[in-house]
Amino acid sequence: MASPIPQEQVDEIVAKYGLSGRAAENTHHFLPWDMLEDTRKTLRSPINPDGLVKLTINPDDQFGYGVGPRGSPRLKNALVSFLQSSFHAEKPVLEKELLILPGVGGVLDALAWSICNDGEGIIIPAPFWSGISQSAGERARAVLIPATYQSVEGYQGLDDLFNPEINKKALENALKQANKDNVKVRGVMLCNPHNPLGRCYPVETLKEFARFCGQHDLHLILDEVFAMSVYDNPAVPDAVPFTSALALNLDDRINPQNFHVAYGMSKDFCAAGFRLGVLHSRNEGLITAISTISVLGWVPYVVQDLWANMLMDDAFRIGFMEKNRQILTEHSAILTTFLRKHNIPYYTKVNAGYFAWVNLERYLHDRPESSSSESIRSDNKLYRDREMALWNRLLASGPMDAILSQISQLASYAGRSARRDIIDSLRKVADSLEDSVGTIHRFGHLDLEKATIQLGYDLNIFKFLAEAKGPKTVNEVAEQANSSPQLIKRLLRYFNSINVVTEVDVGKFEANNITHNLSGNLAEAAFGHYYGIVAKQYQVTPEYLRQIGYNNPTDEKNTAFHFAFGTKINPYQYMVEHPKQLNHFNKYMALRRQAELSWLTVYPVREEAGALTDPERALYVNIGGGIGHQCAQFKEKYPDLPGRIILEDLPSTVAQALQTPGVENLAHDAFTAQPIKGAKFYFMRAVPHNHPPHMVKLLFSNIKDAMAPDSILLVDETVLPEKGVGFIASSIDLTMLGAFASMERTEAEWRELAESVGLVLTKTYTYNALENETVMEMRLPKSSQGRK
Numbered sequence: 001m002a003s004p005i006p007q008e009q010v011d012e013i014v015a016k017y018g019l020s021g022r023a024a025e026n027t028h029h030f031l032p033w034d035m036l037e038d039t040r041k042t043l044r045s046p047i048n049p050d051g052l053v054k055l056t057i058n059p060d061d062q063f064g065y066g067v068g069p070r071g072s073p074r075l076k077n078a079l080v081s082f083l084q085s086s087f088h089a090e091k092p093v094l095e096k097e098l099l100i101l102p103g104v105g106g107v108l109d110a111l112a113w114s115i116c117n118d119g120e121g122i123i124i125p126a127p128f129w130s131g132i133s134q135s136a137g138e139r140a141r142a143v144l145i146p147a148t149y150q151s152v153e154g155y156q157g158l159d160d161l162f163n164p165e166i167n168k169k170a171l172e173n174a175l176k177q178a179n180k181d182n183v184k185v186r187g188v189m190l191c192n193p194h195n196p197l198g199r200c201y202p203v204e205t206l207k208e209f210a211r212f213c214g215q216h217d218l219h220l221i222l223d224e225v226f227a228m229s230v231y232d233n234p235a236v237p238d239a240v241p242f243t244s245a246l247a248l249n250l251d252d253r254i255n256p257q258n259f260h261v262a263y264g265m266s267k268d269f270c271a272a273g274f275r276l277g278v279l280h281s282r283n284e285g286l287i288t289a290i291s292t293i294s295v296l297g298w299v300p301y302v303v304q305d306l307w308a309n310m311l312m313d314d315a316f317r318i319g320f321m322e323k324n325r326q327i328l329t330e331h332s333a334i335l336t337t338f339l340r341k342h343n344i345p346y347y348t349k350v351n352a353g354y355f356a357w358v359n360l361e362r363y364l365h366d367r368p369e370s371s372s373s374e375s376i377r378s379d380n381k382l383y384r385d386r387e388m389a390l391w392n393r394l395l396a397s398g399p400m401d402a403i404l405s406q407i408s409q410l411a412s413y414a415g416r417s418a419r420r421d422i423i424d425s426l427r428k429v430a431d432s433l434e435d436s437v438g439t440i441h442r443f444g445h446l447d448l449e450k451a452t453i454q455l456g457y458d459l460n461i462f463k464f465l466a467e468a469k470g471p472k473t474v475n476e477v478a479e480q481a482n483s484s485p486q487l488i489k490r491l492l493r494y495f496n497s498i499n500v501v502t503e504v505d506v507g508k509f510e511a512n513n514i515t516h517n518l519s520g521n522l523a524e525a526a527f528g529h530y531y532g533i534v535a536k537q538y539q540v541t542p543e544y545l546r547q548i549g550y551n552n553p554t555d556e557k558n559t560a561f562h563f564a565f566g567t568k569i570n571p572y573q574y575m576v577e578h579p580k581q582l583n584h585f586n587k588y589m590a591l592r593r594q595a596e597l598s599w600l601t602v603y604p605v606r607e608e609a610g611a612l613t614d615p616e617r618a619l620y621v622n623i624g625g626g627i628g629h630q631c632a633q634f635k636e637k638y639p640d641l642p643g644r645i646i647l648e649d650l651p652s653t654v655a656q657a658l659q660t661p662g663v664e665n666l667a668h669d670a671f672t673a674q675p676i677k678g679a680k681f682y683f684m685r686a687v688p689h690n691h692p693p694h695m696v697k698l699l700f701s702n703i704k705d706a707m708a709p710d711s712i713l714l715v716d717e718t719v720l721p722e723k724g725v726g727f728i729a730s731s732i733d734l735t736m737l738g739a740f741a742s743m744e745r746t747e748a749e750w751r752e753l754a755e756s757v758g759l760v761l762t763k764t765y766t767y768n769a770l771e772n773e774t775v776m777e778m779r780l781p782k783s784s785q786g787r788k
Contacts, residue, residue: 078307
């Protein structure tokens with residue numbers, strides 16, 4: 001262990017080289033590496049035939065200690081040539097100015113340890129890659145101080161992050177804030193090209209960083225790890241080219257020993273796993289201090305010399321980097337085309353690195369208050385910048401599985417609405433790539449999908465795989481299904497092809513997300529209804545519409561349903577006569593209602609009913625309320641409100657209704673006079689959409705005639721947007737066309753129906769924006785309220 005040196009000597013070294021106290025102390029340690037490197041120069045060689053002969057079992061330094069941890073002489077020699085030629089170094093680069101460390105992260109860690117004492121700070125422009133926080137903060141315990149821009153006078157957008165004057169103000173603001181927080185600033189760090197914006201700094205801006213550091217006696221750290229990953233972006237014909245800080249004469253702006261450059265193999269050479277980084281510094285004290293700890297990050301010579309081989313092979317290196325730039329150009333075009341097509345904001349002046357800086361607010365946040373979050377995640381990178389909390393880095397390079405992995409990770413942080421947007425966007429991409437043969441087969445086999453899914457239920461395949469604790473063989477699935485293995489094999493391989501199950505090996509299958517989606521009671525009941533009733537209706541719709549002259553159906557007694565089943569009764573009556581189908585339908589309607597997605601979460605029931613005191617008055621009448629789940633939810637949420645709660649539906653449905661305490665079950669046909677007069681709330685969910693306009697008018701009129709002046713009719717329905725109706729809503733609309741000659745409606749169409757019978761649509765409350773589910777409040781006109 002080295003003897004401690006006098007504090008006066010430590011202070012002298014700190015002042016001379018701008019080091020931390022610990023780094024200054026380490027400069028006093030004995031370093032055997034100097035001796036090893038000097039000895040190497042005296043070894044016998046073709047140019048030194050009288051030199052010393054090295055006696056060793058293994059004469060190859062690649063598998064030995066070589067000359068120590070500061071770097072393979074072969075790699076250092078190759079880097080000198082590379083930095084001179086490719087980085088256009090303004091001054092000769094010397095081997096003694098280079099240290100080889102485990103990746104650029106290792107370089108930044110060593111620099112932070114060398115210049116910062118615990119709790120001292122380094123200013124860095126925001127946003128920045130989160131890995132820098134780990135490099136500077138974990139061992140060195142330095143504090144990264146973000147230089148933010150949005151509050152800077154004159155700031156107009158992301159382009160200003162490259163403006164020298166805006167940077168000057170941002171750096172001064174960051175320094176003032178650090179001083180206010182009692183954090184001593186020791187340096188400024190920046191990535192050039194910028195990570196995550198993917199743009200190169202102009203020369204004048206680099207000079208401004210140097211001037212600022214020189215003025216305040218700070219170190220300037222340049223991370224240039226993406227230096228050679230600058231590509232052509234046709235959308236940015238005037239893009240700023242990369243200029244290394246080594247190519248600039250900054251001596252009139254900053255003390256040369258306070259200026260350091262980090263580079264590495266991970267990005268430009270696509271070899272992050274090699275963990276090779278190089279530090280260039282003309283600060284002799286800093287090089288010595290880092291040398292004392294470099295043994296802790298000793299990169300094997302065999303790895304170093306692999307990089308040396310690449311650097312010294314000009315044909316390979318030039319060709320490799322050209323190919324890399326070509327791939328980056330292509331992948332950037334793919335990603336930015338996708339972003340433009342789907343109206344996703346992104347920083348457009350990107351021409352470096354393998355990423356794009358995009359605004360994914362609508363995908364990451366379902367609630368406006370989420371925008372206050374200080375951090376978000378994308379491609380495993382965490383950006384800590386409140387001002388840009390809705391912006392994320394998306395990778396544009398790499399194989400398809402890596403890109404898909406990013407999307408999957410993004411979706412894992414997204415809410416339900418955002419995931420639906422991601423799914424829609426991906427489907428549009430897939431559709432844009434499909435040829436005519438693929439399109440024909442995809443639509444032509446849709447009926448096969450429905451038929452085989454029904455077989456999956458009949459043979460208990462989905463539940464069996466979903467409940468299994470691992471893959472199952474064809475024989476195991478066949479045995480539980482009491483079916484032939486040959487049939488099961490054919491079904492399972494088809495399910496694998498449409499991603500309903502996953503084939504993990506020959507003859508072995510396991511559940512995936514779709515399997516689990518299909519295995520629940522809701523899915524089985526829903527599919528039983530769709531397959532048993534709706535699918536047959538779809539099949540005959542083209543012929544039915546041809547027979548009625550391709551007019552919009554309005555006769556609820558002559559629909560595609562009647563045509564499909566050869567009956568004159570309506571779908572509900574038909575299901576009564578077919579109990580299996582009625583059971584599917586009732587379960588589906590009951591189970592698909594999610595308590596957290598209910599009109600009760602948005603409508604001010606208590607405020608509207610607050611003045612009620614008569615327990616004999618009807619409080620809530622649920623018309624066409626099925627077996628009473630909505631009534632049960634209302635009673636559970638408002639047990640203290642006075643008044644009667646009444647369920648109304650057809651006799652066959654009420655016969656199966658829940659026996660909820662405090663709820664009266666009443667058999668009633670809604671198209672006859674409403675027997676409950678003067679209720680506070682009349683409520684219907686998904687009832688009017690089952691009927692054509694003239695029947696909805698009759699329905700509304702019967703309720704209107706029973707209303708008291710303060711009564712409210714609440715209609716819980718899908719309210720279509722005027723533009724951009726989604727897949728589910730538009731599908732249900734056409735299902736209503738075939739079953740009831742009815743339709744889903746826009747707010748304007750609902751308003752027109754209400755006004756046609758003398759009601760006023762006073763307000764709407766959307767509680768499930770994803771499915772356009774909204775409760776509409778309808779009242780009597782004020783003039784009518786006065787007369788009653």
